Amino acid sequence: MPRPATPPPSVSARLLSVLEAFGPGSPRLTLSEISRRTGLPLTTAHRLVGELAAWGGLERDGEGRYQIGLRLWEIGALAPRGLGLRETAMPFLEDLYEATHENVQLAVLDGNDSVFLERLSGREAVHVFTRVGGRLPAYATGVGLVMLAYASHEVQEAAISLPLKRFTEKTIPNGAALRRVLADVRRQGFAISDGQIELIAVSVAAPVRGPDDSVVAAISVVVPSENGDAYAHLPAVRAAARGISRALGAPSARRPPGSVRRETFSAPG
Amino acid sequence: MPRPATPPPSVSARLLSVLEAFGPGSPRLTLSEISRRTGLPLTTAHRLVGELAAWGGLERDGEGRYQIGLRLWEIGALAPRGLGLRETAMPFLEDLYEATHENVQLAVLDGNDSVFLERLSGREAVHVFTRVGGRLPAYATGVGLVMLAYASHEVQEAAISLPLKRFTEKTIPNGAALRRVLADVRRQGFAISDGQIELIAVSVAAPVRGPDDSVVAAISVVVPSENGDAYAHLPAVRAAARGISRALGAPSARRPPGSVRRETFSAPG
DNA sequence: CAGAGATCTTCCGCCCAGCGGAAGCCCTGG
DNA sequence: CCAGGGCTTCCGCTGGGCGGAAGATCTCTG
Known part of the structure; x- marks a missing residue:
């Protein structure tokens, strides 16, 4: 048998x-x-x-x-990479939303996907595809590109070697192009994703670092392609990302010596 | 053996x-x-x-x-009574927060506890004990009293017959007192919980109704006992609760005939 | 109104997947 | 060096999980 x-x-x-x-x-x-x-x-x-x-x-x-x-x-609410991260990030996300009144997103990397932990969107903000608890391929989103760019070599190579689905004509077409984009992101310290999921939306994303200074998440602001200036929001996004990193206890986001010492990250509750 | x-x-x-x-x-x-x-x-x-x-x-x-x-x-994010409810309620909670700048809470009933789905709190709002994903005995919270008051007979009797833990001197002391409070809540249509968990906080809570008009959740605003007027926020809390109920498709929260028909509740995504 | 076709629930005996004791590995600290 | 705590692997016994069969409901259809 x-x-x-x-x-x-x-x-x-x-x-x-x-x-x-x-x-x-x-x-x-x-x-x-x-x-x-x-x-x-x-x-x-x-x-x-x-x-x-x-x-x-x-x-x-x-x-x-x-x-x-x-x-x-x-x-599920106990997941440190889920609600835990969200709770720490929320005040900064709200400030960012107040400053821009555009879609504000928080995401983490899981495998080859960005998983969205939070999205604040105003009534007049451009309608985007993402959903809290949803996932999209990392290479196609601003937050995903940032996280991939700072991920381990293995994770990057895995993402590069995978076939890339074409969402729009602007979607990164292949591994070689992705490799170049990731290098750019590393050099600049932020990512711009222009119409890669939907042609109508552009996002600016910046990395969020954890206690060991590794990139644990990313945040972004999404603006309409028409009459929206993504670069204008870059400083605000970076400032918010740095704020969250500091709240998480990232060494590189410490305030300069002489200023007030902040408390380090602790689990909510 | x-x-x-x-x-x-x-x-x-x-x-x-x-x-x-x-x-x-x-x-x-x-x-x-x-x-x-x-x-x-x-x-x-x-x-x-x-x-x-x-x-x-x-x-x-x-x-x-x-x-x-x-x-x-x-x-966990797929739970209709979790993130699903939260997503629908969020815009109304944000409006309520903007209007009051106090702590705003959303909770559902599970057994004898209120489980908190969301909490928005400003920097200057009174510090409260609750936490997203956390639970507290229903009889001791404003949201819990509202949900108990409109719950089935069995649920109410179960809550009344249970020994009540005394958090402060103002905590409802026994089942008989709780029964009276619940009757008051039903008559008034809202609940005031004054210093029952912590002496420093008072909350005003109103019921949120689902498609079958049963009470599925509750929202509240928490203000400091000192120099805070809970009753002043009552209209805003009720309006927000009614708004969420309407978004969920509650018949009793329908707009009067002649006005625009709203879409009914659908799962997020 | 019978009958077909769903979906859900209960029952029960066979058999193999899960169980957990034992032993070994890797730390850290004295 | 050994002691102690935590983690992992191994393996043979056994009782809990498996799923076919049959029955209970409900809905649709001719």
């Missing part, structure tokens, strides 16, 4: 795959939808979903469909 | 208990700490933590400790 080629996934993996069935496009699912999306037999899905629901990780809505529960939201 | 009284927890339950080991006071844990907190043998904890980490639910920091990973943050 030939054994099956792939070993069956562990119980834990199956449980986690149930969570993965949910996504931005499908925040509510029926049991059979979960079964189909995960590939798990209906009975198995039923049992796992039951356990998750009993724990509070999933909830049922009025129509009997399942949705991510408060319990999981609370756990 | 007598069997052990309690059946051993399922694999899923063990996996989830690992997540529960993390909390506001302990966002980073070593493997042995996780083992101790969950009561799981070190080896078992090791395996479960390994699977979670491989999936991205946990991450290791520089010192080898574990923390909640971005993956879980993303999943």
Whole structure:
């Protein structure tokens, strides 16, 4: 008897795959939808979903469909690279928003994607594609380019070697071009992403550094391509990024000697 | 041989208990700490933590400790009663903050607790105890009283029958007093919580209603006990709560006939 | 109104995946 | 140097997870 080629996934993996069935496009699912999306037999899905629901990780809505529960939201809120970062950055983001009244974004790097932690957008700001909790390929966003530029060699090479999806005619077309752009970003200390996701939007992004001075996040301001001057916002973006870095305890963002010493980063709460 | 009284927890339950080991006071844990907190043998904890980490639910920091990973943050961001509600409410909360420049809070009810989804606080606003992602007993907070007052009979009775922890001399002392307060809240349509958690803070809270007109959340403004007039903010709080309810599609918050029809609630993204 | 076709739930016996003790590795500190 | 704490790997036993089958509901359709 030939054994099956792939070993069956562990119980834990199956449980986690149930969570993965949910996504931005499908925040509510029926049991059979979960079964189909995960590939798990209906009975198995039923049992796992039951356990998750009993724990509070999933909830049922009025129509009997399942949705991510408060319990999981609370756990997620404990992620230092999620809400933790956001809490520290928020005052600076609000100041930046007040100064520019354009879209203001905070993102971290995960694999080859930028994951957006926060977005402040005014009523009259240009409408952008991003969503809190959403992800976009790093090479195509201003924040992503900044984070890639300062990432480890391996991460950069991985991003460069991957096929690049073309969102618009201005999207960086290939690895060689990306390599040049990253070098530019490193030299300048900031990134400009002009119409790479949507032609109507340009973003200016700057790096946010952590306690060990590595780049842990990035922030950006997004302005309309027409009648918007991205460069005009550069000083404000850099100042805000530096402020957040200092609040996180980045050595390079320390105030000069003689000025008041700031407290270092501590977990919220 | 007598069997052990309690059946051993399922694999899923063990996996989830690992997540529960993390909390506001302990966002980073070593493997042995996780083992101790969950009561799981070190080896078992090791395996479960390994699977979670491989999936991205946990991450290791520089010192080898574990923390909640971005993956879980993303999943949590899909919770309709978490980020979903927050996204809808945010513009109204910002308006409310602009109007008052005091602490503005958004919370939902979970069991007997109010869970805080968002808090906007200015530099000069009174310092409060709450934290995004944190929870406090419902009976002791303004938002909690509002949500309890409109909750199902069972939920109310459960809250009333529970022993009430005394935070300050002004904390509601017992079930009978709580019952009276809830009746008052229902009659008035809002709640005032005066110094029940900390003597220095007073909050005015109003209910937020969902598509079926049930109360799904509450918002409040917190002002200092000294030289702060909570009642002065009541109209603004009620207006904001009504605005959020309308955005969620609550029938009772509909604009009167003849005015423009609003779009109903849809999931963010 | 019967019947087909969904989806959800309960039941139960087989078997292998998960369990966890033991032992070894790598630190740090005395 | 050894002691102690934390982490990782190994491996054989066993009981909990698996999922097919059947039944319960509900909806649509002819």
